[in-house]
Amino acid sequence: MGIDLTTYKERFRQVASERQASAAEVERFLAVLRPRVALHEEANDGGVVFRYGGLPRLPEDVEWPGGASFLGALDCAAVPRGELDLPYPESGQLMVFWGGEAHWGDCWGEVIYVADPTTATLRQPPSQVGDVFAPVDYFATPQVRLPYDSGWYDDVAFDGLEGIADAVEKTFSEVFDQFALGGFPNTEAGPEWDKINETPDAISVQEAQQRFALLRSQYRVLLLSDWEPRDQSRINYVIRTQDMAAGRFDTVEMFAEVGH
Template sequence: MNLRNTQLLDEFRALALTRDIPAADVEKWLELVRPFASLTADGDGPVVGRFGGPIMLPADASEPWCPLIATIDCAAVPKEATDLPLPPDGKLLLFGYPDHEVGGSAAYVPAGIAVEEHHPPSWIGDEADEETLEILREFPLGDIHLSLGGCLPSDGLVPAPPPVYVAPMPGYPHSEVLAEMWKDLWEYPTLMLGGYGRSHDFDPVRDAAGQASFLASEELGLPHDPDAVPSGMEDWVLLAQCCIYRAPGADIFWMIRRGDLAERRFDQVQVLVDYNP
């Protein structure tokens, strides 16, 4: 964990104690810290990939529908950077666009596999309109620099039955206040691997698990309770999050089941977008 992030966590602890939150509750909350890899176009950390650039995939790979946001050299990302079972080598490609109707995808190219350049789809190429081009100009470009850190949840509420609809996280009576404090204190990087997702409107991991649970129930002809904790939610993790300016700001989230990640089933990634036009 880099020094700046360690100092930030210490600052968070001190600030929480000034809010009359019991020290034991603050320390219990800090136990939720998860490691993440901060990936930015600036900084002095090692280069672990590239923002933008050519789309290099196997010849028989499906053509991506979204812009390439980043190509990450998995071998350059230390194992301790996250608590995810990331591939030890090869390239991870993240595609996305900050629009609810477009979303994104992820692709993994194992080390040693032959690749060739694929062309971007026409709607972001020769046929792109001015609004699309303006958004694409906000996408990061250039080398990706890595730094390591730890982050806390920025969503401290969970769904609850009516009439309250939301409640603090079980076992964490001050979760709403603590999560808001962290959200105000920490500036999310351009791109991050692992950690907790930040959204103004929803918990991306819960939503991904909920969508998967709904589809499974529908396939089996079973009723689905949207307010219940999604079945198998504990299996879902945030693979990556990208923050793109698109005023007033947009976030793209890539979620996956931990088991699918371990088995390199990146076609199982779910992509959500948080954007308020």
């Protein structure tokens, strides 16, 4: 059984109070956290949320993206939106493609929204695409994970709170999450760094830091893989919240650590 962010915060505050931690620092830390949903193979009553592999359903006027492999389909109607702070569509499916195998060391990805998959047809991959991934169904459970990159806590005194986080984690059972929705990226790299590097050198360090903080607050994890099943790659599909709300999935950016 997982734990939602609200319950996690309640337990964190309780343990922090017992250990006489600074209430102000605790609240600053908790304000950084984001809701997350783990995707795992263990079935539950929520039904299938993400189907890894197989073949995508695409409208006739939509082309298969380049030499990318089909990673899987996210059922938007099955996403537990009450557990997340992301504006996923209420229906339809997101077809997720990954160019990791075709472009080794230069990964890229694409997400295509299909509003009505029942009117689309199963599409066979182009000749340059490798084997089709064997289908696997994934179910959802709310979960809390701390940011992979300690830089998320630059303005938060996290020292001394790690023990509290460990104690809270022991009060609920974890699930093995191959994939996840929301939360934080699982690598230190991210699109924020690339965007900052595009910033003119004339701006000050303070201005660059402010822009980085803004970008970090805007980007959210659409889908990530802690270890992509075929070659153990960490994959992150991220999108700005305003683009997601507007259905602009062509703005999705992907970054990864391949073959770790």
